[in-house]
Amino acid sequence: MSSTIDYQELEVLARKGRWLAISTVAGSGAGHVGGPFSAMDIMVALYFRVMKIRPEEPKWPERDRFILSKGHSSIGQYVVMALRGFLPIEELKTFDKGGSRLQGHPDVTRLPGLETSTGSLGQGLSVGLGMALGARMRGQKFQTFVMIGDGELQEGMIWEALHVAPRYKLGNLTAILDWNGLQQFGWVLAVNEQHRGDRRDPWSGIDLRGIFEKLGWRCLEINGHDFSQIVPALESAKASGDSDQPTMIIAHTIKGKGVHFTEGKHEWHSKVATKEELKIVAAELGIVEAGV
Amino acid sequence: MKALRDVFGDTLVSLGSTNPNVVVLDADLANSTKADKFAMAYPGRFLQMGIAEQNFVGVAVGLASLGFVPWLSSFTVFFTHRAIDPIRMLVAQTHANVKIGAAYAGLMTGLTGKTHQDVEDLAIMRAMPDMTVLAPADAIEGEAIIRWATEYEGPVFVRLARDACPNVFDQEYRFIPGRTISLKEGGDVLLISTGPQSARCLQAAELLQGQGISAGVLHVPSIKPANKEEIVNAAEKAKVVVTVEEHSIYGGLGGLVAEILSEASPRRVIRFGIEDRWGESAPNDYLLEAFQMSPPRLSERIQKLVA
Numbered sequence: 168m169s170s171t172i173d174y175q176e177l178e179v180l181a182r183k184g185r186w187l188a189i190s191t192v193a194g195s196g197a198g199h200v201g202g203p204f205s206a207m208d209i210m211v212a213l214y215f216r217v218m219k220i221r222p223e224e225p226k227w228p229e230r231d232r233f234i235l236s237k238g239h240s241s242i243g244q245y246v247v248m249a250l251r252g253f254l255p256i257e258e259l260k261t262f263d264k265g266g267s268r269l270q271g272h273p274d275v276t277r278l279p280g281l282e283t284s285t286g287s288l289g290q291g292l293s294v295g296l297g298m299a300l301g302a303r304m305r306g307q308k309f310q311t312f313v314m315i316g317d318g319e320l321q322e323g324m325i326w327e328a329l330h331v332a333p334r335y336k337l338g339n340l341t342a343i344l345d346w347n348g349l350q351q352f353g354w355v356l357a358v359n360e361q362h363r364g365d366r367r368d369p370w371s372g373i374d375l376r377g378i379f380e381k382l383g384w385r386c387l388e389i390n391g392h393d394f395s396q397i398v399p400a401l402e403s404a405k406a407s408g409d410s411d412q413p414t415m416i417i418a419h420t421i422k423g424k425g426v427h428f429t430e431g432k433h434e435w436h437s438k439v440a441t442k443e444e445l446k447i448v449a450a451e452l453g454i455v456e457a458g459v
Numbered sequence: 460m461k462a463l464r465d466v467f468g469d470t471l472v473s474l475g476s477t478n479p480n481v482v483v484l485d486a487d488l489a490n491s492t493k494a495d496k497f498a499m500a501y502p503g504r505f506l507q508m509g510i511a512e513q514n515f516v517g518v519a520v521g522l523a524s525l526g527f528v529p530w531l532s533s534f535t536v537f538f539t540h541r542a543i544d545p546i547r548m549l550v551a552q553t554h555a556n557v558k559i560g561a562a563y564a565g566l567m568t569g570l571t572g573k574t575h576q577d578v579e580d581l582a583i584m585r586a587m588p589d590m591t592v593l594a595p596a597d598a599i600e601g602e603a604i605i606r607w608a609t610e611y612e613g614p615v616f617v618r619l620a621r622d623a624c625p626n627v628f629d630q631e632y633r634f635i636p637g638r639t640i641s642l643k644e645g646g647d648v649l650l651i652s653t654g655p656q657s658a659r660c661l662q663a664a665e666l667l668q669g670q671g672i673s674a675g676v677l678h679v680p681s682i683k684p685a686n687k688e689e690i691v692n693a694a695e696k697a698k699v700v701v702t703v704e705e706h707s708i709y710g711g712l713g714g715l716v717a718e719i720l721s722e723a724s725p726r727r728v729i730r731f732g733i734e735d736r737w738g739e740s741a742p743n744d745y746l747l748e749a750f751q752m753s754p755p756r757l758s759e760r761i762q763k764l765v766a
Contacts, residue, residue: 290544
């Protein structure tokens, strides 16, 4: 099946993206790993399969929009943008360095292809809502995707956007919840308590889907690391751009996904891999040209 | 005499007829801020965002990215205290073309009390790079500033008092960002003021005239950008410099003038305003007396200073 082959290509890109992210963070001496890894597959699907974009013309008015509201996963977005041709792969080395277009958190004033600045959590969905609302008022047909984190979902401002978007019937707005179950520090697990990660899932036992649906969102629930679920969900959201309901894609993910020692470990929220660790990462991701 | 909130509503309606990109976002206070006039005139461009001020700032940024010119309608306090983080990161740090109609600024907010009286807004907004901070004195300047802000490409914070304020300017007035305006010349003391307080300073200057004291009044509608040279030149002509503002004396106009003069032309600067205390629910006259900002109280305080 050709689509299976396509997904294999996406999987290769995602492995490459994870390698570029963790090695770039190691080169810069600071940055995030867990969040970029949990979001990587979805961002690869967006940039390589789903979104209508022109890397050579980042301000093309008809482009689909993507906002990474969980801005601390910026390196994940930068590597996917680099792989897609928005910036040279070489430029990733400047991440977090003085004068770089690749700031610790996405800065729209520096890097063409970003849609807004994010970093202070909880704000991206509101901007996406404004873009979707404006598109409706202008009769423009692009889709706006906003990725939010489950830790970020603790911010009140997101809930403001969550109740306003359905009032305006914005089918052209898609939120993607990267539900990886961990945040920077979080809550410790009680004795005998088991979660996906080594800390308590912030929304454990809470029917988020039910809440979103009651607020008026159309919900799709997927494994956020399975392209055969990711791509159809994103395409379905986009296909309902003219509908009267915004879509929430609830993506079940694993923080640090892709490397055995980063998966499900809250300490890898923000951590620099050692040279020895990078060798293991390269091997597990099948990166032969890594040179480590 | 026309209330600045009516000026806000009427000017938006006028702009709406000539500029199809003007949209108004409301956080459920339109019938207080008078943005409801725009809602009546252009219902398709009036966007009710509910009681959710952080979100509506972000929505405005999204709309601005498509070429709309969004005006936000709420009370000052909910911008500078509740929604300050999105204003900082989404609006100022990206130089988004978003206009903040900060209604009910200062002490005289219609019997609301200290919860709704914002006397810290100028200090907060002035410290923010990329932000333009303006405080009109009267209806004529208010309209001119709202029109200028709509044409300007970038974030603007417009501080609007709730109630009617005496006219200071005539129809010849033209707003120029940064410019200060000498409302009255005088050599014994220079009152530097902003917003509707400038009219009260003019009245105080007239009372002082009767006491043989020559008081000048310099109106500073543009808190940011500020014209350092004009403030220095005016201050150097006076024996005593007094700043007067319906705002904390920390970090607002008084702070601005003290910073400029201490570096460029060191001299004593007396700051009249609100010093480290909250307001309360009370009629306007009561508040002006309580904070010694009415023309008679200003006149008395200045007589003591120059004596």
